[in-house]
Amino acid sequence: MLGMGAYTPLAGFMGEGGWRSVCADMKLANGVFWPIPITLSASQELADQISIGEEVALCDGQSGDIMAIMSVGEKYSIDKEFECSNVYRTTDPAHPGVKKVLEQGAVNLGGPVSVLSEGEYREKYANLYLRPEQSRALFIEKGWSRVAAFQTRNPMHRSHEYLAKIAVEVTDGVFIHQVLGALKPGDIPADVRTRAIQAMIDNYFRKDTVIQAGYPIEMRYAGPREALLHALIRQNFGCSHLIVGRDHAGVGDYYGPFDAHHIFDELWEGALVTRALKIDITFYCKKCYGMATAKTCPHDQKHHVSISGTQQREMLMNDADIPPEFSRPEVVAILKEYYASQK
């Protein structure tokens, strides 16, 4: 993220002052808006071997490749409860974002980073990997001044298509921006997901209204604070808007369904240029006889076509019929082919 320019204006990992003011006030030490700490932790043992002012190599945990050189300017221990209660609004260790913070080493290393490699993403996802400078150039080339980013880590069904189509109506185009990187059990691999999304774009959108791309963020499930981070990153990518749905970047019941909408209204003037395109939950409603949102549909939920993620996986694996109200047949065909290949 640092290497591709997605974390501009950060020059590296946050020092203690920045970490503290980001947690408490969503501001870097220099006062610039930033909603979630970007820190590098180490064990006490490892930290003890590093002197202030020393340069250290940062390596990929899996491949061992050297990714960057960091000039260690600070070593500090953090109050994890303070970070979690501010950023995640909870200190419950069952929260996946809180859990990661609690699992971090005892010491944070702060200092500027010189990036040597952007990792495997650029080659592995050659069709998707766009740096912010590239997406900005692409938007200028297309004459797009209003661009809505859509954050996703899943294939897109009609509910997602409808979110994107509402955005197409009020902007010049939509930037379908996928989360690349580590998969969890049950996740659809990026290449399958990409083909499924492309099938939807090719068959159900007008040419030159959608761009598909990806970037290597890791989800924190920080709900409202993470919605702000997603928007800030999209500002770097040149997007005027971020589509923020119900319970954006939330998990479980930690956040109210519209907390991630409201937090955009609580920022100070000039904090963020990119704005939230706030949309409620989307679905096909049989009484509306079309796609709808909870903001437009007055009908009871029993009329809504809704299939849970677990149900979907089962239906796709068992080659069951997925109703056209829920997903496009072109998308379903690609997902079924993938599940069949996994048997």
Place this chain on the structure above:
Amino acid sequence: MLGMGAYTPLAGFMGEGGWRSVCADMKLANGVFWPIPITLSASQELADQISIGEEVALCDGQSGDIMAIMSVGEKYSIDKEFECSNVYRTTDPAHPGVKKVLEQGAVNLGGPVSVLSEGEYREKYANLYLRPEQSRALFIEKGWSRVAAFQTRNPMHRSHEYLAKIAVEVTDGVFIHQVLGALKPGDIPADVRTRAIQAMIDNYFRKDTVIQAGYPIEMRYAGPREALLHALIRQNFGCSHLIVGRDHAGVGDYYGPFDAHHIFDELWEGALVTRALKIDITFYCKKCYGMATAKTCPHDQKHHVSISGTQQREMLMNDADIPPEFSRPEVVAILKEYYASQK
């Protein structure tokens, strides 16, 4: 329009300087934005009987009721070709707006107006008639800061409903603002239209997302200039947006389909606070399997459900089936009942 406050900040009918600068530069004599002349014409014979400085009564042409007292400050003759070529972009007498200008008397009377009566509208359309101060108060009461006005003089079918629903997604609510007043042959009377629109609101919108109201404007069919006038008037009514569809307020082939969109981008900074919510033509597409616009639907027109106004009238009069892709059954029932009563 003057009496209800819809033409704020006009104090009366325009004098020669205002008329000229409105035509040429869309500015009142004091530099404030105004896109279409609001003038009062009289025959040479009548004008000769009125002295400058004299007060005259303005009467309703049909009822003879005195509507206002005007203090005549100016008498001037206008260059109709200059007005039409600037305001209507044509001097073709077949254009209905041009035709009206050409039919005006030879002399314009300018001066401030003291309104005595708002005419029959307030009583005749008690449920619909809202003054700008009333709609502003209503929006504040509802907590709506972003309100999209939808201008209509027809019952609303699904294409219109979809326009309104896109607007609901990106604002706090939609102000369905009807043109009251004189009917043309084939027009549906206001009370029938109101009931049909209310049936759509009651059955297909969430409570408190739509307000239905009306105002006594007369259409000029000036396309882009009239779209600006509609927006300026809605600014008086407290709306942040005006829904501007394809060929808004256009007639025949006098204007390009998006002229009324583009003109909003050509205004100077601060001319107009109310913005255009620009939406392309809307329809049901069988391949999209739902409502769509020309901006989102990539499919051939043969897949679109489209029924012309003439076809609709015939189908409604003959009690033919109107497909649910085109219009809501609750709306169709009210219109059919009306046509049956006319037989």
